[in-house]
Amino acid sequence: MKIRNLCWGLFVIALIVAGLVVLAAGEHSQASKEIAVLKSIDSGDTAWMLISAALVMFMTPGLAFFYGGLVRRKNVLSVLMQCMFILCLVTVQWILFGYSLSFGPTINGIIGDLSFAGLLGVGMAPSAVYATTVPHCLFMIYQAMFAVITPALIIGAFAERIRFVPFCIFTLLWSTIVYDPIVHWLWADKGILGVSGGMGALDFAGGIVVHINAGMASLAAALFLGKRIGYPDKISPPHNLPFAVLGAGMLWFGWFGFNAGSALSSGGLAANAFVVTHIAGAVAGLTWGVLDIIYNNRSTVLGLITGAVAGLAAITPAAGFVTPLGAIVIGIGAGVICYMSVTFAKAKFGYDDSLDAFGVHGISGIWGTLAVGLFASKFVNESGGEGLLYGGIELFFDQLSAIVITMVYSFVLSYILFWIVDKIFVLRVTEHSERVGLDLTEHREAAYTTLE
Amino acid sequence: MKIRNLCWGLFVIALIVAGLVVLAAGEHSQASKEIAVLKSIDSGDTAWMLISAALVMFMTPGLAFFYGGLVRRKNVLSVLMQCMFILCLVTVQWILFGYSLSFGPTINGIIGDLSFAGLLGVGMAPSAVYATTVPHCLFMIYQAMFAVITPALIIGAFAERIRFVPFCIFTLLWSTIVYDPIVHWLWADKGILGVSGGMGALDFAGGIVVHINAGMASLAAALFLGKRIGYPDKISPPHNLPFAVLGAGMLWFGWFGFNAGSALSSGGLAANAFVVTHIAGAVAGLTWGVLDIIYNNRSTVLGLITGAVAGLAAITPAAGFVTPLGAIVIGIGAGVICYMSVTFAKAKFGYDDSLDAFGVHGISGIWGTLAVGLFASKFVNESGGEGLLYGGIELFFDQLSAIVITMVYSFVLSYILFWIVDKIFVLRVTEHSERVGLDLTEHREAAYTTLE
Amino acid sequence: MKIRNLCWGLFVIALIVAGLVVLAAGEHSQASKEIAVLKSIDSGDTAWMLISAALVMFMTPGLAFFYGGLVRRKNVLSVLMQCMFILCLVTVQWILFGYSLSFGPTINGIIGDLSFAGLLGVGMAPSAVYATTVPHCLFMIYQAMFAVITPALIIGAFAERIRFVPFCIFTLLWSTIVYDPIVHWLWADKGILGVSGGMGALDFAGGIVVHINAGMASLAAALFLGKRIGYPDKISPPHNLPFAVLGAGMLWFGWFGFNAGSALSSGGLAANAFVVTHIAGAVAGLTWGVLDIIYNNRSTVLGLITGAVAGLAAITPAAGFVTPLGAIVIGIGAGVICYMSVTFAKAKFGYDDSLDAFGVHGISGIWGTLAVGLFASKFVNESGGEGLLYGGIELFFDQLSAIVITMVYSFVLSYILFWIVDKIFVLRVTEHSERVGLDLTEHREAAYTTLE
Amino acid sequence: MKYIVAIIQPDRMNDVLERLEEKEIHLVTVTSVMGRGRQKGVSTVYRSHKEAGSLLRKMKIEVAVNDEYVNPTIDAIVEGGRTGSVGDGKIFILDLKECVRIRTGETGAIAIG
Amino acid sequence: MKYIVAIIQPDRMNDVLERLEEKEIHLVTVTSVMGRGRQKGVSTVYRSHKEAGSLLRKMKIEVAVNDEYVNPTIDAIVEGGRTGSVGDGKIFILDLKECVRIRTGETGAIAIG
Amino acid sequence: MKYIVAIIQPDRMNDVLERLEEKEIHLVTVTSVMGRGRQKGVSTVYRSHKEAGSLLRKMKIEVAVNDEYVNPTIDAIVEGGRTGSVGDGKIFILDLKECVRIRTGETGAIAIG
């Protein structure tokens, strides 16, 4: 155990050192290039992207509280820790090679090469292809926040029963092998699935890349790890619902950076994305509230925020392509579909997706991405497409293909990664540790004092 | 009960469907118009309005925690729920017809017509009259956040004793019948009370529209609903003061979007509003702190944050019209007056304004709005006016009239609405429910687990 | 006691009144000047500075929760109160004279004169020397947030054992006598230590001004006040670690405004500062996590966030001068050095720096400031300098001198101030008060209800 | 001497404490507990997952008294704690062998008050 | 009548309550406590400061029963609470002199149930 | 066997536990409680609304011991818990009829330790 941990420490250090070398090499060339083009930067766009990056960063602590409030008292720190640790770990992965794999010059549309490894050439001058009115490094760090929150979503599926170090290793591998390629396919210049030279699937802010992707990995996690002891009937209810509400509020707030920031500039498109994001979140929350009244005779606060998050996730791929009308339909759909998935499907199939990472994010990601194929309109975004409703048939099938491809890729690869990491490091905590709680056994900390 | 809930569900759905039709009709015309004028958008102004809208949205969860920390443990979720539900419900009301009633082309200065219903014509192009350098839909969503937080303020008055579904119905009606017209009077082009073609009353960011308005509705609520069981001496103290501090921090942070965002552009006026907002909050907090020492021999944290909120509320109408000097006086005034109102007036009159929604927001709104008539200066804002201090007599009386008119309108209409909703749905929970707590009886949830 | 409190109240009021007079005098001259130059304001830069100021303000509640979660249940409000009270108190100090002492026209590079007292002439027009593309008053309020958080950092050193009123007096004096001069030396036009006409030391966003300064005052506090009863072995562990994580999340989020905002404009420099800030925080968090595994066999969440804060503090002086390469090294260094300082040095020397204000902020400030002398590069910032790594020897010694000078000044003056305030008002609470907890004895409030 | 343990409704606590005070029974110890009784617990719903929720919040009051105070104590608790509806709780009376005041070391009847 | 106090593992609570229910012992009062026993507490680390952490979370279950229910109660708790590893806890049985139902004022055996 | 219940000052807990340990009384159960005693509670103020605040935080320590350990236990608690000022609390000693170790089913004197 001790030795494994040490190995892992060395591994991280090795990575960092490797990176430093790369970085050092690239410094000068990079810096000199920058000064030339600095004038094409738009200060308003840059201001919006700066704050958007900060907002998306803020979603990770938000998610930590959303999830942390829902687990049992004895596991809350383990969830907070996993979220915050990903913020550190994936940031480092991203700057060393993740960004380059994702957005580096493409190798056959499959993956980026290592040109940008260690942020080589990613400086203050705008990129020629991405976000051309803001510094390239700003686009890079904005995308870093997406790379962070995506694996963090998966935590909801394996919460309360995973060992910490294997979790870290899984995350590092998953980011590299699953997340980076999928980003490349959809968003990179000439990525095979995306619009700029690829199949033509639209994913404005990450319905596929973030939500479907994390959702399928979550399903894999739930199936691979099995149920928590006592699930479903002897698991204590959420230990601190106000924390979950706080987290939802932080997520909603940050989501404006996530979706409206994905316009990569400050103007009409960003405003439209902002508006439809807010609408879809509100409508989906309301929908869940009404369904709760119909089925349970009471509206619950957990239901409301779950619905809102589902709506926000569903509008994500569509935020730059649909009108408020589309947003309302997407919101209602997200509320209804996720309600069904969480209430009936999960109960029926009996897997233990602890905090409904698949049931909420995966499902609403799928719905939202499909909905792009239904409601997208070139009136909103000329570089978008026309959905079924506006007579565009092709887009719909592009969306469908992209969904299926990423679902399969993400699920299969995630499952294999879980399997490998489990074989080498053992993923699941011992029964004793699960009973006592991961805060004490995995982190030697208690979240709250009781005797004082 | 079941049936009523169902009715209400159907009602919401009906509303939505109605809206969809309207929206669908308007889509094309709207979209085509947009492209033409897109160039007049200023990216810096847009960036600031985007983040301001997000900041104001963040105030609603902030308010939820400010209020939620002050109620008893058994009712915290009910307060969080009410705040978050309003965020969803009023957003939908706003896009369907609320925005149009508020800012649509005026019908005799009294109310907007339905031209903008379902966001018809509210697209990416700037409006010709409102916030002309940012997308019209951005102005709309920015205002939506105001429409959300105003009814949320009232929660402070009826907290811990109102039934949830009647609360929702009241909120929907109140937003439509009380909030939307008052917004129109003050802020819409040619509204009867405002500056652009009306009486000439100034309300920069919502002293009248938000604080006086919500404050009077709060007074109506407190009077109509009566006291909580055990009030005033057998009510447990705030169950989680750190939550209240967190909420105050979030509110203060968001208030920069609220006040400085109301400049509707990014420049000197926004900066001035930002500065005076911060000053007034700080000064009022300090004032309360000092009064606390004088009267109670100790400075309390609840006092400090209450004072700060009072100061922030008081500067709201004045933020774009006064200098830092004015802000200091307004801050001190807010601290002193609200301290008196909460400490002595409430005790004297004996109504149960649970969390001092009237005593803090209403009173400081009145004070701040009057203060505009005292300290406004055209040096700060040419489109503003001159207060008494600078020799302007007219403005002072305009402010006074606007205050009285909205106080009466808001109080009377709110009272009537409470009365009607009570007659049909019964507003107040049963005594049993009040004893057990609204979290369990109204929402079937417990905020915290105790046995774990 | 009563009398002292009253005295203090009067003192504050006197200050305010004095200020008002000054303000009133300056109003007109100021306002008239403004209108002339308004056009040179850049809306994008202004948007970014507005939100940056808001973000830095948000760090103070963030710090409150970071610290508040770490103290014992009985003292949490006292910590929240101290943070929030500083927000009010120092804001008032700043607008009345603090800003002028810091950034007013220099008196021999030592201190500003009183030209800007009461914000005289600090209006909507940009300053000729500071942040020339945004309103002068915006630069002023942005700096106000720094003036607020710096003394708030010291709270970590004397938490759980200081009386409230003496604390307020100390803070007021410290801000005036220690903070304002040091700001002037480093950042004011022609300040003796800084780059614009001074020695040439670089401090981008406050490594010296904020972190070293507060850190040395913290050390003085810990030494002067002595240990808490029961320290080190009978002090209960952190009462609410999730609060500390929340606070860390808020701090990290706000830090983007702190560091990237210090570019005072929205462009490449801000983007670079943003990127290196995020990297250093992540790397340092990771480093601490790995060290925790090595030394304690477990990664702890408190360790992770402590490391992240150390990294963020260390990059602060360097954010505008170093590349991502530099940021990685600074991050690793911050993690390692602060880990050592908190784990071994504190234990060895045995002083009770309750929440490691010196051990984390002071130490990482020193490291980061030195690191500027190592890694600064003119490629990043032409108005910066060249560190040792790039062949610049002078800068390194400038940094060293600046560090030593401020360390000595801050430590000695802080110690003297503690001594004086203690002599007159008695700083430390009684033993009884320490046992019962400061919430009850100093503020007459309880943070949480237990019997409900 | 007797050791009296009473389980009451949380919102009756202030009244019970007042009544005890009136009868000069000043010293008490209170704990927040959860109880399962005849009163049906409120069932809760979390994302449509229903919890039986048989346990309800109660307060436990403990009072050690000399024998002559037993009846006044019971009366006070019953008066202050009764709402008349299910869930009002119980009073349990145990024998108290000995009592020590930590501050002084006194024991017995004198230590209890 | 007996007053039974049991200290059990927190995660055994649901089982114990179920077993009690099965034996028709419905009325119980539960408190969250911390215990020091043979089971070694987990030591914690806060910024490298180690805490011995001898205390572990436990649940205290209190049941007042008529004498014929004593054995079923003990059995139920043992069955539901036993994991077989150190830390399972104890059952303490005290004499209960009297019992009063607050709602009705009934006393004795009838009040207990 | 005796069942000892002590109410002490919260900040004395660590000392009491240490003293008990020294006397080889390792097994204890601790609860966080609120007490009303001779010690005046601190009155609190919320937006100028004053609360009497008669209740103060205390710790309840419960120890079941064989008779020969009663005195050492009392001594340990008194030594560790005494500050000499009002509010130090009380020790109550009850008769313990029986004791069962859940893990093994052992009863009586052997089960208690």
Ligand SMILES: Nc1ncnc2c1ncn2[C@@H]1O[C@H](COP(=O)(O)OP(=O)(O)O)[C@@H](O)[C@H]1O
């Ligand atoms: N025999 C018992 N043993 C332990 N606790 C009991 C017992 N009887 C009642 N209680 C406690 O008293 C509370 C109220 O009991 P309940 O039966 O609901 O009320 P009532 O006495 O009015 O019928 C329960 O929730 C439980 O905490």
Ligand SMILES: Nc1ncnc2c1ncn2[C@@H]1O[C@H](COP(=O)(O)OP(=O)(O)O)[C@@H](O)[C@H]1O
């Ligand atoms: N004599 C005792 N007095 C008070 N509490 C006890 C006593 N013995 C055990 N306990 C409680 O029971 C818990 C479990 O005891 P422990 O000795 O760990 O388990 P086991 O009974 O399986 O050996 C302890 O944490 C403590 O709370």
Ligand SMILES: Nc1ncnc2c1ncn2[C@@H]1O[C@H](COP(=O)(O)OP(=O)(O)O)[C@@H](O)[C@H]1O
């Ligand atoms: N007779 C009693 N019954 C129940 N609890 C008691 C009794 N006497 C004291 N206590 C508990 O002990 C605590 C301290 O008692 P107090 O009278 O303040 O101290 P002292 O014993 O030093 O006079 C009280 O707050 C209460 O919790």
